[in-house]
Amino acid sequence: MGEVNIAVLGAGGMVGQKVLEILEERHFPAKSLRLLATARSAGSKVSFRGENLTIEEVDAASFKGVEVAFFCASSEAARELAPQAVRDGAVVIDKSNAFRMDPRVPLAVPEVNPQAIREHDGIIASPNCSTIQLVVALYPLHQLATLRRVLVSTYQSVSGSGREAVEELRTQTVQVLAGEEPAPQAYPYRIAFNLLPHIDSFEENGYTREEMKLVRETRKILREPELAIAATAVRVPVFYAHSESVVIETERSLSSEEARRILENAPGVRVVDDPAALRYPMPEEATGRDEVLVGRIRQDLSAPRGLALWVVADNLRKGAATNAVQIAELLNE
Amino acid sequence: MGEVNIAVLGAGGMVGQKVLEILEERHFPAKSLRLLATARSAGSKVSFRGENLTIEEVDAASFKGVEVAFFCASSEAARELAPQAVRDGAVVIDKSNAFRMDPRVPLAVPEVNPQAIREHDGIIASPNCSTIQLVVALYPLHQLATLRRVLVSTYQSVSGSGREAVEELRTQTVQVLAGEEPAPQAYPYRIAFNLLPHIDSFEENGYTREEMKLVRETRKILREPELAIAATAVRVPVFYAHSESVVIETERSLSSEEARRILENAPGVRVVDDPAALRYPMPEEATGRDEVLVGRIRQDLSAPRGLALWVVADNLRKGAATNAVQIAELLNE
Numbered sequence: 001m002g003e004v005n006i007a008v009l010g011a012g013g014m015v016g017q018k019v020l021e022i023l024e025e026r027h028f029p030a031k032s033l034r035l036l037a038t039a040r041s042a043g044s045k046v047s048f049r050g051e052n053l054t055i056e057e058v059d060a061a062s063f064k065g066v067e068v069a070f071f072c073a074s075s076e077a078a079r080e081l082a083p084q085a086v087r088d089g090a091v092v093i094d095k096s097n098a099f100r101m102d103p104r105v106p107l108a109v110p111e112v113n114p115q116a117i118r119e120h121d122g123i124i125a126s127p128n129c130s131t132i133q134l135v136v137a138l139y140p141l142h143q144l145a146t147l148r149r150v151l152v153s154t155y156q157s158v159s160g161s162g163r164e165a166v167e168e169l170r171t172q173t174v175q176v177l178a179g180e181e182p183a184p185q186a187y188p189y190r191i192a193f194n195l196l197p198h199i200d201s202f203e204e205n206g207y208t209r210e211e212m213k214l215v216r217e218t219r220k221i222l223r224e225p226e227l228a229i230a231a232t233a234v235r236v237p238v239f240y241a242h243s244e245s246v247v248i249e250t251e252r253s254l255s256s257e258e259a260r261r262i263l264e265n266a267p268g269v270r271v272v273d274d275p276a277a278l279r280y281p282m283p284e285e286a287t288g289r290d291e292v293l294v295g296r297i298r299q300d301l302s303a304p305r306g307l308a309l310w311v312v313a314d315n316l317r318k319g320a321a322t323n324a325v326q327i328a329e330l331l332n333e
Numbered sequence: 334m335g336e337v338n339i340a341v342l343g344a345g346g347m348v349g350q351k352v353l354e355i356l357e358e359r360h361f362p363a364k365s366l367r368l369l370a371t372a373r374s375a376g377s378k379v380s381f382r383g384e385n386l387t388i389e390e391v392d393a394a395s396f397k398g399v400e401v402a403f404f405c406a407s408s409e410a411a412r413e414l415a416p417q418a419v420r421d422g423a424v425v426i427d428k429s430n431a432f433r434m435d436p437r438v439p440l441a442v443p444e445v446n447p448q449a450i451r452e453h454d455g456i457i458a459s460p461n462c463s464t465i466q467l468v469v470a471l472y473p474l475h476q477l478a479t480l481r482r483v484l485v486s487t488y489q490s491v492s493g494s495g496r497e498a499v500e501e502l503r504t505q506t507v508q509v510l511a512g513e514e515p516a517p518q519a520y521p522y523r524i525a526f527n528l529l530p531h532i533d534s535f536e537e538n539g540y541t542r543e544e545m546k547l548v549r550e551t552r553k554i555l556r557e558p559e560l561a562i563a564a565t566a567v568r569v570p571v572f573y574a575h576s577e578s579v580v581i582e583t584e585r586s587l588s589s590e591e592a593r594r595i596l597e598n599a600p601g602v603r604v605v606d607d608p609a610a611l612r613y614p615m616p617e618e619a620t621g622r623d624e625v626l627v628g629r630i631r632q633d634l635s636a637p638r639g640l641a642l643w644v645v646a647d648n649l650r651k652g653a654a655t656n657a658v659q660i661a662e663l664l665n666e
Contacts, residue, residue, distance in 0.1 A: 149635050153486035153578035155528055155567065173506055193571050194617040195488055197578075197629050197643045202608035206589060206631030215634060228635035232578040232643065234488065237570050238526050245486035245530075245565040245578075256539060275535035284527040296530050298539030301548060302482050302561035310530045310565065 003031035004332055005065055007090070009081065010072035011055050012041030014163050015095055018321035019070050020048050026325060029332070036062050038077060063088040068328050071095060072320075086122030091331060093124050093324045097209075100125040100217060107220050110326040111268040112139040116221075117330055124327055129319030130154050130210070130233065130242055131217040136292040136318070137311045138248065140266035141259055142222060145250035148305070150229040152214060155236045155243040156199060157283060160315050161186055169237055187235065196235040208233055241283035242319060244311040253305045256297045263294050268318070273297050281312035289314055290322045336364035337665055338398055340423070342414065343405035344388050345374030347496050348428055351654035352403050353381050359658060362665070369395050371410060396421040401661050404428060405653075419455030424664060426457050426657045430542075433458040433550060440553050443659040444601040445472040449554075450663055457660055462652030463487050463543070463566065463575055464550040469625040469651070470644045471581065473599035474592055475555060478583035481638070483562040485547060488569045488576040489532060490616060493648050494519055499572055506570070520568065529568040541566055574616035575652060577644040586638045589630045596627050601651070606630050614645035622647055623655045 006023075010016040016037075023030060035046055035055045042057035056062070063069060063085040071078050071085075071094040078098035085092050099105040106116035107125045112135050117124050127135070134152060141147070158165040165186040172182040172192035182190050189196060199210035207215075207230075214231040236243075264271045270291035272281045281293035292313040300306025313319055339356075343349040349370075356363060368379055368388045375390035389395070396402060396418040404411050404418075404427040411431035418425050432438040439449035440458045445468050450457050460468070467485060474480070491498040498519040505515040505525035515523050522529060532543035540548075543566040552560045569576075597604045603624035605614045614626035625646040633639025646652055 151484060151580055151633075151635060153565075155488065155569070170510065173510065177503065177506065188611050189615060190617055194615055195569065195571060195576050196615060197576075197613050198608075198611065205634075206608060206629070207634070230580070230634040230636075230639070230641060232486075232629065232641060234576075234578065236488070236528065238528060243528050243530075243567075245567065247484055247563070275531075275539060278521050278531065280530050282522060282527055282529060284523055296539070296565065300484075301538075301540070301563040302484060303563075306563070308563060308565060 002332065003029045005032045005067045006030050007034040007036055007063060007066040007069040008072060009036045009058060009069060009077070011035035011046055012037050012044050013072055014159060014316060015320045016072040017046070018316045019072055019324060020046065022317065022321045022325045024049055026329070028325060028328065034062065034066060038073070060084070063090050066090040068093065068331065070324055070328070082123055091120065091122060091124065093126060093327050095126050095320055095324055097128070097213065099123050100127060101220065107217060108327050109135055109221055109323060110330055111136050113221055114330055117327060126320070126324045126327060127217045127221060128213040129160055129315040130156060130244065131214050131221070132319050132323050133242065133292045133311055133313035134214065134244060134246065135218055135221050136268045137246070137263070137294050137309060139222065140262045140269070141248065141250065141254065144262055145252045145254040147222070147224070147227060147248055148251050149249040150218065150227065151247045152231040153245045154231065154233045155238070156233060157236065157238040157240050157242055157315060158191060159240050160242065166239055169239060191235060191237055193237060197232065199233040199235055238283045240314060240316065241286040241312055242315045243281070243283055246309045246311055247300050247306060249303055249306050254307055256299055256307065259307055260297050263297070268292055269294055271295065281310055283312055286312040286314050290318050292318060335665065336362045338365045338400045339363050340367040340369055340396060340399040340402045341405060342369045342391060342402060342410065344368035344379055345370050345377055346405055347492060347649060348653045349405040350379070351649045352405055352657060353379060355650065355654045355658045357382055359662070361658060361661065367395065367399060371406070393417070396423050399423040401426065401664065403657055403661070415456055424453065424455060424457065426459060426660050428459050428653055428657055430461070430546065432456050433460060434553065440550060441660050442468055442554055442656060443663055444469050446554055447663055450660060459653070459657045459660060460550045460554060461543070461546040462493055462648040463489060463577065464547050464554070465652050465656050466575060466625045466644055466646035467547065467577060467579065468551055468554050469601045470579070470596070470627050470642060472555065473595045473602070474581065474583065474587065477595055478585045478587040480555070480557070480560060480581055481584050482582040483551065483560065484580045485564040486578045487564065487566045488571070489566060490571040490573050490575055490648060491524060491568065492573050493575065502570055502572060524568060524570055526570060530565065532566040532568055571616045573647060573649065574619040574645055575648045576614070576616055579642045579644055580633050580639060582636055582639050587640055589632055589640065592640055593630050596630070601625055602627055604628065614643055616645055619645040619647050623651050625651060
């Protein structure tokens with residue numbers, strides 16, 4: 001693996017910080033590192049490999065000499081800045097929603113479709129957090145038994161909405177316990193001790209964009225454009241890690257024992273599934289890990305070739321930063 | 334409606350208290366009221382219609398002269414004491430799991446199967462909280478379009494586990510925010526800022542009893558013993574109200590507009606479903622209400638005759654106390 005000149009755009013945000021942490025952890029061969037942000041967080045300091053680095057404001061010269069640019073910013077910033085970075089010779093690994101459904105842009109999860117990144121035009125998209133953990137868990141089952149239908153209900157943590165939302169859950173929790181009525185800012189309603197069946201904006205069909213991301217991205221990654229899939233996405237008062245209650249139907253029948261065995265040998269998956277010992281995946285346990293935890297694997301009682309699963313992963317790590325760094329590692333192989 | 338001599342067993346518990354509150358609210362014609370409990374909470378005082386009443390320890394004479402006995406206690410207590418209450422001439426309305434699946438015992442939700450209570454042998458069971466809100470929402474759709482399959486993922490509040498669990502969520506929340514690691518008691522793991530895909534004990538088939546209650550009770554109430562139905566039950570860090578992500582398939586096709594119209598006119602249902610105005614059901618809004626809130630009504634993208642819904646209700650009110658008091662009102666008509 002050669003040494004690489006890298007840049008991180010959005011280095012002050014939660015995902016940007018996590019990318020730096022994971023580059024360190026995985027000893028990514030960074031020859032140089034440029035930390036970038038839009039005006040808001042430019043100037044702030046960030047630690048990397050024991051050094052205190054300053055985040056620079058992104059400008060026309062920012063991507064000169066950069067080979068891999070991690071984009072951990074908004075879709076707007078990605079749309080504006082990715083073409084410039086690509087012109088300057090960088091490969092952009094973009095965490096935003098800007099290019100995911102662009103047919104020229106690969107949408108990559110290294111455990112599932114590593115081959116996709118071979119044919120890029122300078123931009124590789126990393127999927128939405130809730131999609132990544134879903135496809136890591138389902139792909140091994142799909143390979144063996146062919147998915148016919150997927151139904152997902154999500155339980156998503158506030159860190160998916162960024163640092164303000166994490167702070168808001170904390171503040172509101174204290175307020176509610178003190179008998180005060182919080183004034184919501186990050187979300188339209190209180191999130192402390194409450195649930196919001198609403199993530200991202202609503203589309204015409206009554207689904208939210210978050211739900212439609214799960215539908216569209218899963219189809220693209222699995223190269224199953226007609227896959228029958230639907231989702232309900234819910235924000236829950238949890239700080240870190242997203243959970244998913246998943247029901248699948250497969251073409252060939254699959255016992256829960258068989259599914260468990262396949263998943264035990266699947267890349268990026270950790271099976272946590274021993275009801276007798278009260279072992280099942282929980283956000284608390286998934287936080288800080290890179291594996292997708294899968295448990296509660298059982299026959300769906302309502303369909304002959306159905307299976308139910310409970311899937312939990314750290315949305316900032318495998319759901320965002322780790323997946324992006326894994327893509328960079330593949331690029332650099 | 335004649336005046337009735339009533340007793341409340343488990344008058345010190347959360348559901349027992351809520352029964353007293355609702356008897357007051359609905360001006361239930363109580364001629365006399367006897368408050369009963371097992372040794373643990375006997376002696377404590379409870380207020381009813383402005384009077385301070387003392388909870389007596391239940392004994393062999395407790396049900397003499399009682400016409401309707403609300404049982405808000407454990408299954409064990411119900412199994413032990415219901416036969417005595419019935420021998421003494423009372424009708425027992427039991428909130429526990431003891432008799433629900435007994436073929437001689439009606440399992441009643443007044444909006445759904447009021448006729449069931451006509452043929453009782455002294456005991457009428459009230460279903461589990463998560464079942465009640467599900468059947469109130471689904472029955473009107475079933476009548477019109479015939480349910481073929483039901484899939485439910487629940488988001489259940491801690492008040493379903495009683496007062497200790499409510500206290501534990503509060504205490505643990507403070508501890509976690511202070512950076513301390515709580516020692517779980519009411520649940521096997523921390524519930525504050527965490528999720529537990531585990532409610533009640535595990536059965537042989539990998540499902541929990543809570544999940545199987547949803548399956549079995551729904552089939553019994555709808556008189557559809559073969560209904561294809563499966564559930565995943567999850568405890569969430571919310572104090573009051575249970576939420577359910579529901580996907581159904583029906584024999585005859587049903588548009589989301591049609592389903593909304595039917596539910597708007599259904600007894601016990603309140604449709605909260607206007608995405609453009611960010612209106613959807615939430616636990617915060619359902620708490621303190623008797624209606625089952627239904628929203629996010631939309632076509633299931635994964636099946637031709639499928640529909641997705643989000644169903645929220647106060648588990649202590651409609652999910653327990655209100656349903657029991659409604660049964661008593663029907664008995665007294």
